[in-house]
Amino acid sequence: MRIITWNINSVRLRIAQLERVANELRPDIIALQETKASDSDFPLLACKALGYDYISFSGEKSYNGVAILSKIPFNDQFCLNLYNQDKRHIAIRINDLEIHNFYVPAGGDIPDPELNSKFKHKLEFLEQMNKWFLENRKTSDKLVLVGDLNIAPYEHDVWSSRQLRHVVSHTDIERKTMLKLIDQFGWVDCARQFVPFDQKLYSWWSYRNLNWQQSNRGRRLDHIWVSESLSLSCTAFQIAGETRAWQQPSDHVPVILDLDYPLKAEVEVLQNKK
DNA sequence: ATGGTTGGCGCCCAA
Numbered sequence: 001m002r003i004i005t006w007n008i009n010s011v012r013l014r015i016a017q018l019e020r021v022a023n024e025l026r027p028d029i030i031a032l033q034e035t036k037a038s039d040s041d042f043p044l045l046a047c048k049a050l051g052y053d054y055i056s057f058s059g060e061k062s063y064n065g066v067a068i069l070s071k072i073p074f075n076d077q078f079c080l081n082l083y084n085q086d087k088r089h090i091a092i093r094i095n096d097l098e099i100h101n102f103y104v105p106a107g108g109d110i111p112d113p114e115l116n117s118k119f120k121h122k123l124e125f126l127e128q129m130n131k132w133f134l135e136n137r138k139t140s141d142k143l144v145l146v147g148d149l150n151i152a153p154y155e156h157d158v159w160s161s162r163q164l165r166h167v168v169s170h171t172d173i174e175r176k177t178m179l180k181l182i183d184q185f186g187w188v189d190c191a192r193q194f195v196p197f198d199q200k201l202y203s204w205w206s207y208r209n210l211n212w213q214q215s216n217r218g219r220r221l222d223h224i225w226v227s228e229s230l231s232l233s234c235t236a237f238q239i240a241g242e243t244r245a246w247q248q249p250s251d252h253v254p255v256i257l258d259l260d261y262p263l264k265a266e267v268e269v270l271q272n273k274k
Numbered sequence: 275a276t277g278g279t280t281g282g283c284g285c286c287c288a289a
Contacts, residue, residue, distance in 0.1 A: 009281070009289085010280095013281070034281095036281070062283065063289095108289090109289095150289095206279080207280050207289085208280085
């Protein structure tokens with residue numbers, strides 16, 4: 001099973017790019033963030049036409065919004081309301097596998113919760129995420145958590161850890177909070193299972209730098225985590241950096257995980273053999 | 275220290 005996560009930055013504007021992602025990367029599941037469409041405006045038929053018959057979405061006008069497109073039928077879907085009625089989470093369950101898609105608040109410009117309510121909300125959102133999983137799930141459950149988490153936790157998740165020390169997304173408090181989430185629940189950061197910690201790894205390049213390719217000042221803001229029970233099922237990890245060079249791109253690129261999880265048809269075959 | 279761009283919307287806001 002191939003799962004990708006992508007902050008598409010307007011699903012309506014980038015349907016053609018979504019089609020390209022679907023055709024070139026061939027994911028079974030696509031988790032989108034920043035769809036920027038209310039549910040009545042979500043391009044459901046266009047997404048189904050790409051081969052994703054099972055779609056779950058939660059959006060609002062102009063801001064935020066998340067969706068999960070699946071080729072595999074799911075048994076259940078739900079949204080957590082972690083902060084402010086923002087549409088920042090959606091989850092689906094396929095048999096015993098649960099996939100959570102998050103869009104963590106970016107947090108504004110000033111990394112001080114006293115001076116900047118957006119930064120305060122970002123930290124609170126992360127604490128609420130952590131609390132929900134600690135209270136409602138176990139790392140022995142089969143869980144995948146993906147999304148734009150808006151934090152680059154490790155030194156080589158940014159182009160210059162020193163120069164971004166006080167920049168929102170790489171401040172000490174954010175990095176510490178993210179590592180606490182990973183440690184306390186027992187998440188596995190799939191990217192760093194496959195790519196050593198001393199190698200630079202980015203999933204986002206700012207629109208503000210038109211020379212982004214040359215200067216390569218990226219950050220790894222988009223993540224795929226799995227619970228410990230799935231860590232041995234991860235077979236490959238990639239970041240589709242090439243999409244950032246497409247015409248009128250999203251500032252984020254798709255992050256890809258291949259998981260050795262039996263698809264429904266395969267499960268049925270297995271059951272018939274018994 | 276500052277500015278740079280994009281998307282959605284509606285005369286700016288969030289990223």
